[in-house]
Amino acid sequence: MQSNSLEIARAKAHSRLRAILRAVGLIFIGGAGLLTLSGTTSAETQLLNVSYDPTRELYREINQAFADEWKAITGETVTVRASHGGSGAQARAVIDGIEADVVTLGIPSDIDAIAKATKKISADWRSKLPSSSLPYTSTVVFLVRKGNPKRIRDWDDLVKPGIQVITPNPKTSAGGRWNFLAAWGYAQTKDGSADKAKEFVTALYKNVPVLDTGARGSTVSFAQRGLGDVLPAWENEAFLVLDEFGRDKFEIVVPTLSILAEPPVALVDGNVDAKGTRKVAEAYLKFLYTDKAQAIFARHHYRPIKAEAAKPEHLAELPNLKLFTIESLQGNWDDIQKNNFDSGGLFDQISKR
Amino acid sequence: MSDLSAALPRPVESQLSVVTERKLVRWVAIGIALAFLLLFLVLPLIVVFAEAFKRGLAGYFAAFQEEDALSAIGLTLTVAAIAVPLNLVFGLAASWAIAKFEFKGKSLLITLIDLPFSVSPVVSGLIYLLLFGAQGLWGSWFMAHGIKIAFALPGIVLATVFVTFPFVARQLIPLMQEQGTTEEEAALTLGASGWRTFLTVTLPNIKWGLLYGVLLCNARAMGEFGAVSVVSGHIRGLTNTIPLHVEILYNEYNFVAAFAVASLLACLALLTLALKSFLEWRHGADLAGGASH
Amino acid sequence: MSSASLWRFKQSSVIPGFGITLGYTLLYLGLIVLLPLGALVTKATSIGLTGILSTAADPRVAAALWTSFGVSLIAAGVASVFGLLVAWVLTRYDFPGRKLVDAMVDLPFALPTAVAGIALAALYAPNGWIGSFLEPLGIRVAYTPLGIFVALVFIGLPFAVRTVQPLIAEIEGELEEASATLGASRWRTIWGILLPPLLPGILTGFALAFARAVGEYGSVIFIAGNLPYVSEIAPLLIVIKLSEYDYTGATVIATIMLAISFAALLLINLIQAWSRRRYGYV
Numbered sequence: 059m060q061s062n063s064l065e066i067a068r069a070k071a072h073s074r075l076r077a078i079l080r081a082v083g084l085i086f087i088g089g090a091g092l093l094t095l096s097g098t099t100s101a102e103t104q105l106l107n108v109s110y111d112p113t114r115e116l117y118r119e120i121n122q123a124f125a126d127e128w129k130a131i132t133g134e135t136v137t138v139r140a141s142h143g144g145s146g147a148q149a150r151a152v153i154d155g156i157e158a159d160v161v162t163l164g165i166p167s168d169i170d171a172i173a174k175a176t177k178k179i180s181a182d183w184r185s186k187l188p189s190s191s192l193p194y195t196s197t198v199v200f201l202v203r204k205g206n207p208k209r210i211r212d213w214d215d216l217v218k219p220g221i222q223v224i225t226p227n228p229k230t231s232a233g234g235r236w237n238f239l240a241a242w243g244y245a246q247t248k249d250g251s252a253d254k255a256k257e258f259v260t261a262l263y264k265n266v267p268v269l270d271t272g273a274r275g276s277t278v279s280f281a282q283r284g285l286g287d288v289l290p291a292w293e294n295e296a297f298l299v300l301d302e303f304g305r306d307k308f309e310i311v312v313p314t315l316s317i318l319a320e321p322p323v324a325l326v327d328g329n330v331d332a333k334g335t336r337k338v339a340e341a342y343l344k345f346l347y348t349d350k351a352q353a354i355f356a357r358h359h360y361r362p363i364k365a366e367a368a369k370p371e372h373l374a375e376l377p378n379l380k381l382f383t384i385e386s387l388q389g390n391w392d393d394i395q396k397n398n399f400d401s402g403g404l405f406d407q408i409s410k411r
Numbered sequence: 412m413s414d415l416s417a418a419l420p421r422p423v424e425s426q427l428s429v430v431t432e433r434k435l436v437r438w439v440a441i442g443i444a445l446a447f448l449l450l451f452l453v454l455p456l457i458v459v460f461a462e463a464f465k466r467g468l469a470g471y472f473a474a475f476q477e478e479d480a481l482s483a484i485g486l487t488l489t490v491a492a493i494a495v496p497l498n499l500v501f502g503l504a505a506s507w508a509i510a511k512f513e514f515k516g517k518s519l520l521i522t523l524i525d526l527p528f529s530v531s532p533v534v535s536g537l538i539y540l541l542l543f544g545a546q547g548l549w550g551s552w553f554m555a556h557g558i559k560i561a562f563a564l565p566g567i568v569l570a571t572v573f574v575t576f577p578f579v580a581r582q583l584i585p586l587m588q589e590q591g592t593t594e595e596e597a598a599l600t601l602g603a604s605g606w607r608t609f610l611t612v613t614l615p616n617i618k619w620g621l622l623y624g625v626l627l628c629n630a631r632a633m634g635e636f637g638a639v640s641v642v643s644g645h646i647r648g649l650t651n652t653i654p655l656h657v658e659i660l661y662n663e664y665n666f667v668a669a670f671a672v673a674s675l676l677a678c679l680a681l682l683t684l685a686l687k688s689f690l691e692w693r694h695g696a697d698l699a700g701g702a703s704h
Numbered sequence: 705m706s707s708a709s710l711w712r713f714k715q716s717s718v719i720p721g722f723g724i725t726l727g728y729t730l731l732y733l734g735l736i737v738l739l740p741l742g743a744l745v746t747k748a749t750s751i752g753l754t755g756i757l758s759t760a761a762d763p764r765v766a767a768a769l770w771t772s773f774g775v776s777l778i779a780a781g782v783a784s785v786f787g788l789l790v791a792w793v794l795t796r797y798d799f800p801g802r803k804l805v806d807a808m809v810d811l812p813f814a815l816p817t818a819v820a821g822i823a824l825a826a827l828y829a830p831n832g833w834i835g836s837f838l839e840p841l842g843i844r845v846a847y848t849p850l851g852i853f854v855a856l857v858f859i860g861l862p863f864a865v866r867t868v869q870p871l872i873a874e875i876e877g878e879l880e881e882a883s884a885t886l887g888a889s890r891w892r893t894i895w896g897i898l899l900p901p902l903l904p905g906i907l908t909g910f911a912l913a914f915a916r917a918v919g920e921y922g923s924v925i926f927i928a929g930n931l932p933y934v935s936e937i938a939p940l941l942i943v944i945k946l947s948e949y950d951y952t953g954a955t956v957i958a959t960i961m962l963a964i965s966f967a968a969l970l971l972i973n974l975i976q977a978w979s980r981r982r983y984g985y986v
Contacts, residue, residue, distance in 0.1 A: 106646060111662075114659075114662075114663055115663070139646050139647055139648055139649055140646070140647050141644055141645045141646045141647065142645065142647075142659075143645055144947060146947045146948060147943075147946070147947035149949075150946055150947050150948075150949055151562065151644050151645075153545065153546060153949065154540060154544035154545050154546060154547075154550075154561060154562075155543075155544050155545030155546075155550055155554060155561050155562060156561075156562040156644040156646075157559070157562070171949065175546070175949065176545065227930075227932075227944065229944060229947065229948050230944055230947040230948065266931070267847070267929065267931060268847055268929045268930060268931050269930060269931055269932060270930060271930070271940075271943070271944060271947065272662075274662045274663075275662065277664075278661070278662060278664070279847065279929075281664070282664070282666065282829070283825065283829045283830070283831075283846060283847065284829060284830045284831045285830070285847055285929075298664075299664075302664045303664070401948075401950070409764075409932060409933075410763060432890060433890075437797055440789060440792070440793050440797070441793050441797055441799050443789060444786070444789050444790045444792075444793040444794075445793075445805065447786050447789075447790065448790065448805060448808065448809070450834075451854075451857060451858055451861065452808055452809070452811050452812070452858075452861070453808070454827055454833065454834070455815075455820060455823035455824055455827060455858070456811065456815070456823070458823050458826050458827050458832075458833065459819060459822075459823045462826060501728070501729065501732045503725075504724075504725040504726075504728040504729050504732075505725070505729040505732075505733075507721060507725040508721075508722060508725040508726040508729050509729075511717070511719050511721075511722075512714055512715070512717055512719070512722050512726075513714065513715040513717075514713055514714040514715070514722075514726070515713055515714075518973075520729070520730075520733075522969055522973065523733060523737065523738070524733065525969060526737060526741075526965065526966075526969065527737055528915075529912075529915035529916065529919065529965040529968055529969055530741075530919060530961075530962060530965050531918070531919025531920070531921060531938075531939045531942075531958075531961050531965075532817075532919065532920075532921050532922065532939070533919070533921050533939040533940075533942050533943060533958075534744070534919065534939070534942070534958045534961060534962060537744065537942060537946070537954060537955070537958055538740035538741055538743060538744045538958075539740055540946075541740070541743050541744055541747055541951075541955065542739075542740055542743050546951070547743075548743055569736070572736055573736055573737065573740070576736060576737060592717070592719055595719055596718055596719065599718055599719065599720075600718075605719070605720035605721050609721070627813075627814075630813075630814045633816070634814075634815070634816025634817070634818075634819070635816070636816060636817050636818040636921070636922035637817070637921035637922050637939065640921075640922075641943070641946070653816075654816050654817075654818040654819070654922070655818075657818050657819065657822065658818055661822055661926075669822060670822070670826075673816075673818070673819040673822060673823070676815070676816045676819050677815060677819055679814075680811060680814035680815040680816070680819075681814075683814045684807050684808070684810055684811060684814055685807070687807070687810065687814075688803070688806075688807040
């Protein structure tokens with residue numbers, strides 16, 4: 059009697075089990091199918107460009123342009139993948155083993171960090187490409203709400219009580235570091251004293267209610283979430299906000315003096331040799347210096363090093379202002395990074411409360 | 412013996428007993444509870460869809476035309492298709508060992524199985540970076556042998572497996588304990604093999620609980636953000652899962668697309684809740700093991 | 705092996721498969737959970753106890769841990785209070801749509817945290833649906849510690865509801881009736897008779913909500929504002945430390961948080977042991 063009911067239960071269970079097994083099998087086949095699918099796409103050459111935060115729109119266009127050009131010249135298909143984030147965080151990912159063929163970061167010290175930690179980039183990477191490995195430059199300008207309700211004209215207005223400044227965390231973001239250095243350099247140039255400059259940045263960062271990890275996070279805080287009165291930002295990022303959110307909502311204020319921001323590029327020798335992608339990766343970096351790429355930089359509001367390649371109307375949009383280099387004030391990049399941003403540096407000192 | 416099993420969503424057979432509060436008190440209580448739930452649960456859900464459809468149907472579907480969005484969906488499905496079966500097999504093995512036998516150190520084992528549940532997602536990602544990152548313990552060895560783990564599919568799968576580790580096991584252990592061992596012992600006495608006993612006696616008894624656990628495991632696997640974010644590397648079209656793609660779109664001022672892709676995950680959550688409710692309604696008694704002691 | 709008869713690891717059973725299932729369980733647990741966590745603790749302790757203490761005492765780390773702890777405690781408390789109310793209403797009262805509301809309670813559990821994060825940020829931003837109402841009142845939720853609180857209440861709610869719900873369903877009607885017959889007011893019946901047996905459930909729910917809240921990342925970072933010393937949570941600081949190439953700092957914070965997770969789990973087990981002794985059930 060018991061064996062009979064057991065028999066029935068067994069038969070029932072068998073049919074159900076078969077259904078379950080079939081379902082599990084389907085999931086596995088589906089998964090395997092997807093894997094092979096992604097496998098076939100990786101049969102063509104793939105490059106990985108690990109870049110900083112605000113270049114998302116830029117490199118989407120550059121990567122497509124390069125792929126087209128490469129196809130036209132060699133007949134080979136190349137896909138350039140991009141990864142974006144705070145420049146420091148991106149450098150750390152490369153140190154941790156993400157297989158970047160090229161890095162296009164926001165500030166030279168982040169590439170130095172990779173070179174030091176992994177030896178995958180040679181220490182003299184700056185001299186390997188034209189103009190100190192800078193295919194374009196940029197600067198820091200202010201983005202304010204339409205009509206400039208807080209009457210912000212220059213850096214001095216940013217340290218006034220009651221003004222809220224939105225800027226990213228200099229520890230993780232290159233844009234954050236350029237903002238910090240620009241403010242410091244402005245005060246140093248004006249007062250001629252490092253102590254005064256320290257007081258100035260201390261007062262400025264007292265006015266900061268939100269420190270996002272990347273420049274893009276800060277822009278979202280300011281533009282989308284409506285936080286703060288002024289956003290010191292990459293020039294290209296400020297223009298992008300005007301394009302994305304409308305010129306009727308925000309306007310750009312150009313300070314009397316700002317910094318020459320230098321976002322460099324470099325080949326990751328260790329990775330391209332391991333992957334066998336050196337030829338394409340080198341061609342990609344060279345492509346950044348071609349007229350075609352330079353024109354794209356200008357269209358995205360970066361400052362191309364070959365101005366003649368850019369359309370005049372794009373260049374005309376970029377404001378004329380006095381720029382200083384941080385190296386002229388603080389010496390070499392090892393010291394700039396160490397004195398300002400490493401643990402116990404100037405930024406740590408001023409942000410203690 | 413309830414620990415986390417009490418916390419994982421679990422069917423409750425509600426009985427409407429004689430209500431003894433005054434009518435006014437009752438309605439005030441209901442009002443406050445519903446207002447609270449509206450504010451904290453319903454509005455966030457509605458805002459996802461409202462933002463997603465801000466620019467109409469065309470704007471909504473434009474988000475899914477992009478190659479990167481499709482590859483993110485593909486990657487998320489792949490990760491879930493690997494991670495969920497792994498934890499399913501583990502859940503079956505662990506609950507068999509724990510529920511059908513008495514041995515020393517059992518409660519410690521259960522606590523360890525629960526552990527990933529309360530570990531921060533960020534820590535869950537970090538630990539695999541410490542092992543498999545280039546600077547990690549074994550990272551350089553794996554890299555030298557051409558095996559990519561961090562910033563590739565295996566790393567994402569590992570982080571997901573960790574985060575969803577206890578889900579199936581915790582659903583099954585109380586259920587199997589409730590059912591005891593008499594049926595299995597009967598089958599064995601009648602000459603069935605161990606494997607056959609499992610398939611024909613145990614599995615039919617726990618199948619709904621199993622499905623329930625798999626459902627929760629899957630929802631969590633597809634939606635994990637923090638842990639995956641640490642090990643992914645955020646390579647467009649390659650190592651971005653759906654939640655990471657949402658973050659990227661959000662950071663690119665593409666709010667409509669971000670919420671559109673997010674609505675996909677919200678639909679998954681709603682589907683999970685619906686299936687879960689259906690299971691509770693239909694098979695409540697088969698799921699409720701452990702809830703009532 | 706003669707000691708086996710005196711001290712047995714496992715009681716004998718006719719059921720097969722103990723060795724293979726336990727072996728697999730331990731292997732899988734070891735590979736996926738214990739080994740990586742061990743690597744974390746090893747890395748963190750490599751700088752010695754003084755190193756760990758000085759990292760934890762760093763003002764910014766201490767502030768982040770304090771924020772994570774403090775806000776999580778408050779959020780878990782609020783979630784417990786409202787969770788009790790919601791569980792009570794769902795179990796004891798009947799109203800239209802009750803089943804639907806009951807199903808919705810698990811939403812925070814099923815909804816991916818990143819989705820919850822951007823949704824809450826959109827709601828509570830100064831120009832959002834709720835934020836625009838609060839702004840004239842001078843209340844800022846998004847990008848302040850209040851924002852973290854909102855996200856953590858959201859995360860903790862299902863735990864607070866689901867741990868007390870079965871206990872409310874099991875309340876014995878006779879006790880309640882007896883209390884009322886003996887002349888106790890309704891309020892006194894609730895306070896004196898109904899609530900005490902629910903306490904273990906409430907505490908378990910609180911501990912679970914707290915454990916989840918302390919580690920929560922996805923839903924918080926979109927709404928927190930992430931300002932050091934004010935609204936920066938410990939998990940975010942781990943990510944920031946990583947970005948600064950400070951692996952040791954990251955692992956030390958992670959280890960401290962791991963210890964908190966352990967403590968929370970231990971607390972839950974203690975509560976349950978206590979309630980088993982006192983009430984005879986969990």
